[in-house]
Amino acid sequence: MTGEGGDMDYAALLTKLIRFSIGLTLVVIVLGAYTRISDAGLGCPDWPGCYGQLSVPMKNAEIVRASSLFPEHIIEPHKAWLEMIHRYVAGSLGLLIAAILAVSVKVPNLPKFWPSILVLLVVFQAALGMWTVTLKLMPIIVVLHLLGGFALLSLLMVFYLVSRPYCEEHDESRTSALNPEKNLSHQRLLWATSLQKMSWIALSVLIVQIFLGGWTSSNYAALVCTSFPLCEGEWWRALNISGALTIFQHPLLMNGDSFEFGVLDYGSRVTIHLLHRFGAIITAVTLLVFSWRLIRYQLLNQSHRLLNRSAYLLIGLVMLQVGLGIANVVMHLPVILAVGHNLVAALLLLNVVFICTHLRLSYRIKERTRSAQIESRDTQMRMVTKSSRFIEK
Known part of the structure; x- marks a missing residue:
């Protein structure tokens, strides 16, 4: 070493x-x-x-x-x-x-x-x-x-x-996940390109959902709806999009107090809470589709076993996170479950970032290898052509 x-x-x-x-x-x-x-x-x-x-x-x-x-x-x-x-x-x-x-x-x-x-x-x-x-x-x-x-x-x-x-x-056991195959097909390269683009979409959607989760927590809107799948009562009458998106809330402070326990009205908090719930649906579907495409990718590229395991882990984390989210609503936000919800969100992000980076590094290696293969073939063809001309002379 x-x-x-x-x-x-x-x-x-x-x-x-x-x-x-x-x-x-x-x-x-x-x-x-x-x-x-x-x-x-x-x-x-x-x-x-x-x-x-x-x-x-x-x-x-x-x-x-x-x-x-x-x-x-x-x-x-x-x-x-x-x-x-x-x-x-x-x-x-x-x-x-x-x-x-x-x-x-x-x-x-x-x-x-x-x-x-x-x-x-x-x-x-x-x-x-x-x-x-x-x-x-x-x-x-x-x-x-x-x-x-x-x-x-x-x-x-x-x-x-x-x-x-x-x-x-640089031994094979440590870098096998990033090593390209000797014979790269055009189909595999196209699939890898498509998968890499989707990984960035999945990452972007997850980041937006994490922001919505933090916005829900920091505005104390997690307990404003305690029924599932939607809020109790005529929640649609209380919706306040502009209030929910109020970034700077200083004018709402009363008596110069702190923002602890929130300063937004009920309608704004209901809107924030529901945005987080709908965002959870979109995020879960996006990540599950992304996981499915990762698993399908193994049919074309058997060398990425680490990505295959990461895909199955991503499915498990998504299911766990959805379960924790529902449990937090139904059980009125127990501290241990709420903390677990934050932890799983961090693990989800870590896993998606790992996959995105792995795909990016692998794709760059594949691209360089394919270019080298094309250049090598062109060089060989030029050498063969020159040899043929020399023999003819």
């Missing part, structure tokens, strides 16, 4: 760091969801500390000091600890991303674009975390913070796949 100058040591370390970062990002997403769903987003009214210190005030003197600094807040230690644990873990992830950038510099020829983007995204995420608190849970900031975590997870997966040729030995 050790190359010249110990380069492979850095490469192996980088691979481990990226894998660990992906797992830690999932933990941060789960902790963020648990904090938000437990109404602990303002457990600490300041940032980056908590009531003016780096930990939750627990001693009598600390509580008295915190009360004097923030007289308008009721100190709830359990909510404050949820918020601070989330911050501690997120801070650890930020340090880990910085370490990834530092180690990436030591790996020869590895593009530095991806680790640099990861560091910038972490800095922006920290700013969003601060604004989430200072702007009192403004929904658009909360959603952007959520999307930032999902984006970080996605980019880590992309960087992991992109960095593999630089960080792993």
Whole structure:
């Protein structure tokens, strides 16, 4: 595993760091969801500390000091600890991303674009975390913070796949999923092109649905409809599209209070909730059709066994997510199921990003190989022609 100058040591370390970062990002997403769903987003009214210190005030003197600094807040230690644990873990992830950038510099020829983007995204995420608190849970900031975590997870997966040729030995067992076949048919190349385009459609639809889910949660619209498949009563009379799409809600604040527990009217929340439900149907159908096409692709290309497994995993995750969504409505949003809904959404995105990146890398290899094959045939034909002319002379 050790190359010249110990380069492979850095490469192996980088691979481990990226894998660990992906797992830690999932933990941060789960902790963020648990904090938000437990109404602990303002457990600490300041940032980056908590009531003016780096930990939750627990001693009598600390509580008295915190009360004097923030007289308008009721100190709830359990909510404050949820918020601070989330911050501690997120801070650890930020340090880990910085370490990834530092180690990436030591790996020869590895593009530095991806680790640099990861560091910038972490800095922006920290700013969003601060604004989430200072702007009192403004929904658009909360959603952007959520999307930032999902984006970080996605980019880590992309960087992991992109960095593999630089960080792993090029033996057949490790790179078989990306190796093109020796004889590429035009039909397979066309199918791969079509599949790649559909993968981007599936990814786009999933991102929109994740936004709708975050918008539903941040506007406290998850419990506005407690019946299934539609809201109770004459819900269609209450629909308010313009209210549901109100991004900046400062004028709706009463008495200068926070956005906690929402400020939109009933009709706007019903609309948001139903948009998320209808979006779930569209997303589920899109992902299932995409999975079916992935599985059919195996009939043409047996080398992509990893994609085949990813397709079946995608079907399972879609079914699980639909079940969790229905259970959250029927059971009035139990915390454990709501957190699980967020986790499965992250796993869905991770799986789709993995498939998209794999298809993209594989397609580029196939394209280059096909071009090389055509060029080789042309070269051979020219050599044969020259030989024939020489013999004739």
